[in-house]
Amino acid sequence: MIGNDIVDLKFASSSPNWRRDRFLDKVFSAREQKIISESLNPFQTLWLLWSMKESAYKIYVRQHSKKFFTPTKVKCNLFSSNDGIVEIFHETYKTNTTIDKDYIYTIAFKDFSENIISDCFKLENTTYSNQHYTSYQNLLYAIAELENVTPTSLVIKKDEFGRPILYRNNHAQNISLSITHHGYYGGYAFLK
Amino acid sequence: MNMKREELITKLKKIIMPYVQDEEAFKKLSSETDFIRDLKINSANLVDIVLDVEDEFNIKIENDDMEKMISVEGAMGIINTRLEEE
Numbered sequence: 001m002i003g004n005d006i007v008d009l010k011f012a013s014s015s016p017n018w019r020r021d022r023f024l025d026k027v028f029s030a031r032e033q034k035i036i037s038e039s040l041n042p043f044q045t046l047w048l049l050w051s052m053k054e055s056a057y058k059i060y061v062r063q064h065s066k067k068f069f070t071p072t073k074v075k076c077n078l079f080s081s082n083d084g085i086v087e088i089f090h091e092t093y094k095t096n097t098t099i100d101k102d103y104i105y106t107i108a109f110k111d112f113s114e115n116i117i118s119d120c121f122k123l124e125n126t127t128y129s130n131q132h133y134t135s136y137q138n139l140l141y142a143i144a145e146l147e148n149v150t151p152t153s154l155v156i157k158k159d160e161f162g163r164p165i166l167y168r169n170n171h172a173q174n175i176s177l178s179i180t181h182h183g184y185y186g187g188y189a190f191l192k
Numbered sequence: 193m194n195m196k197r198e199e200l201i202t203k204l205k206k207i208i209m210p211y212v213q214d215e216e217a218f219k220k221l222s223s224e225t226d227f228i229r230d231l232k233i234n235s236a237n238l239v240d241i242v243l244d245v246e247d248e249f250n251i252k253i254e255n256d257d258m259e260k261m262i263s264v265e266g267a268m269g270i271i272n273t274r275l276e277e278e
Binding site for chain 1: 228
């Protein structure tokens with residue numbers, strides 16, 4: 001299973017609240033706040049941990065068909081600036097993060113043996129319809145190329161839990177996918 | 193104190209408006225409207241909404257209450273409960 005999350009750092013810095021203590025208290029544990037404040041680049045580390053939480057949460061929802069919104073219940077551990085583990089209740093997920101000056105992109109997965117295909121890309125503009133359309137189209141074309149099918153035979157629809165499901169000729173496919181976009185950046189990930 | 197429903201919805205709409213990414217859904221806002229599914233609000237901005245609600249109503253929303261802050265109905269319920277405790 002797979003989850004991903006992208007943060008456009010310029011976009012994130014425009015959020016009015018992230019500098020406030022109350023924002024930190026609502027999202028991060030005391031231990032995570034210490035990791036952030038002691039890091040060389042607290043702003044970058046904050047959004048690194050955020051994207052770890054988001055991407056792991058997406059797998060959790062896929063696995064358990066259960067949504068929740070309590071970021072402090074999602075616990076991050078960093079092993080290096082790119083690799084970490086996220087715990088959600090009794091589940092543990094691994095994460096790998098790409099850190100760019102403009103964006104942070106994290107993929108969360110269950111185990112190393114999984115064959116993950118993922119990409120992230122810059123978007124033309126930040127309207128929701130463009131973010132959504134471009135990210136979905138890029139994913140559909142990537143799957144179509146891999147499976148050697150026409151992209152028009154594929155459709156992605158979200159289910160009641162907000163999970164993206166791939167349909168081929170109207171039949172739901174058993175493939176784990178995750179899509180993310182934020183500001184000028186988008187990304188997809190799926191398991192081969 | 194229990195704020196009138198209309199007054200509460202008006203205040204809540206003002207708070208969430210800057211974060212909405214689906215204007216059409218916002219125009220049709222009802223108590224069932226879901227912040228993420230319908231208004232396409234991103235999750236970082238959900239935290240912003242929680243903080244803005246705390247400021248506007250001068251209440252404290254505990255981390256466990258955040259579960260409910262994902263729809264108009266849920267947010268109104270939490271705001272009213274906290275206001276009654278004041």
